Amino acid sequence: NVVLTGVAENRNATTWRDVAAQALKHAAGVQIDIIDAFRLGRFTEGKTRPVLVKLNSVWNRRLVIAGARKLRDITEFCRVYITADEPLDVRRRNTLDRLKFRAQRDGKSVSISAEGLMSIDGVDTFSLQDGFISTLSSLTNISNV
Helix, strand or coil: CEEEECCCCCCCHHHHHHHHHHHHHHHHCCCCCEEEEEECCCCCCCCCCCEEEEECCHHHHHHHHHHHHHHHHCHHHCCCEEEECCCHHHHHHHHHHHHHHHHHHCCCCEEECCCCEEEECCEEEEECCCEECCCHHHHHHHHCC
């Protein structure tokens, strides 16, 4: 699987699937067989959700990942990025590291427990086990990160 970010939202799935297929074709240099493609997450006005694309073979995945940098040279795809799909625990670890970096850069106090619970300025905000902790105070804190 690969994940595409930057593909514009459209209520018509055929439209954004065609854009994703064209991006994969440009990246790989050949037509890529797609088994399935779907958006990740809930629709939010003004946000662009990533697209998870299931490919036909590992070889196609390698071609697409290797050629992903070619998209920056094409005006239509200069804001489309392709990455390998990662397991949930790896994605959450990367999210935790990114949140920690941003909070420290902004001068906030960050602590991470042995269990992987991150607190920013004393408010629990993210957990490696459960992801974002959605309380009103932590959502306010995260938006400031």
